[in-house]
Amino acid sequence: MEKPIIEIVDIIDTSQVYGELAHAGSGGICVFVGSVREFTNNEEVVSLEFETYAKMAIKEMEKIAIEASNKWVLNKIVVRHAVGVKNVQEPVVVVGASSAHRNDCFEACRFLIDTLKERVPIWKKEIFKNKSVWVSAHP
Amino acid sequence: MEVLLFGIAKDIVGSTQMDLSEWKHPPSSVGELKDFLCSSFPEFGKLSSLAVAVNSEYAQDAVILEAGDEIAIIPPVSGG
Numbered sequence: 376m377e378k379p380i381i382e383i384v385d386i387i388d389t390s391q392v393y394g395e396l397a398h399a400g401s402g403g404i405c406v407f408v409g410s411v412r413e414f415t416n417n418e419e420v421v422s423l424e425f426e427t428y429a430k431m432a433i434k435e436m437e438k439i440a441i442e443a444s445n446k447w448v449l450n451k452i453v454v455r456h457a458v459g460v461k462n463v464q465e466p467v468v469v470v471g472a473s474s475a476h477r478n479d480c481f482e483a484c485r486f487l488i489d490t491l492k493e494r495v496p497i498w499k500k501e502i503f504k505n506k507s508v509w510v511s512a513h514p
Numbered sequence: 515m516e517v518l519l520f521g522i523a524k525d526i527v528g529s530t531q532m533d534l535s536e537w538k539h540p541p542s543s544v545g546e547l548k549d550f551l552c553s554s555f556p557e558f559g560k561l562s563s564l565a566v567a568v569n570s571e572y573a574q575d576a577v578i579l580e581a582g583d584e585i586a587i588i589p590p591v592s593g594g
Contacts (some may be wrong), residue, residue: 409524409594426520426582428518428520428567430570431567431570432593434570434571468594482578488594491592491594492592492593496593497591497592497593498521498589498593509590509592510592511562511590511591512562512589512592513560
């Protein structure tokens with residue numbers, strides 16, 4: 376597998392990812408894009424604010440990419456997360472993989488986003504009109 | 515010994531970092547650090563989880579804190 380592309384960025388350009396994952400040996404590319412949703416529990420979200428412990432986040436994202444490449448036969452992997460203030464509909468995370476056959480990249484793509492959400496030190500604050508909340512902080 | 519604070523941990527302490535060497539009895543392990551945090555700032559005890567990273571790796575409670583370690587408090591993560 377080629378070296379995974381692992382990044383924390385200010386702005387995500389979703390048009391980049393196809394070129395990054397395209398590969399002569401790949402018959403399939405699977406990409407997940409996470410974006411800012413307008414409502415949380417019927418409350419209107421103004422924006423999301425992401426912060427990270429970048430050094431550790433990059434390390435954890437690299438570990439997740441390596442785990443994925445050990446579980447499935449993959450040619451390329453992208454794991455990219457944005458930080459800063461993001462407005463409704465803006466992309467905040469892009470993960471993807473390419474592989475010879477579609478099953479590997481489909482399963483790897485889900486693993487990449489699910490594991491990122493469990494483990495990578497990135498924090499999201501939901502900004503509502505009258506309050507702000509760190510997501511998942513409390514049970 | 516500096517401790518980095520992120521997310522809600524930063525809001526609870528009111529700072530982006532704190533210096534453990536200023537404490538009378540600095541914690542010697544990850545577990546002791548968590549106990550110190552929860553007793554000094556009871557809000558930490560109310561979180562869904564509380565992890566500590568030493569040198570940018572998740573560290574179990576038994577890990578000993580050495581001078582020069584980069585220590586970070588990792589409240590519940592919520593990327594994606």
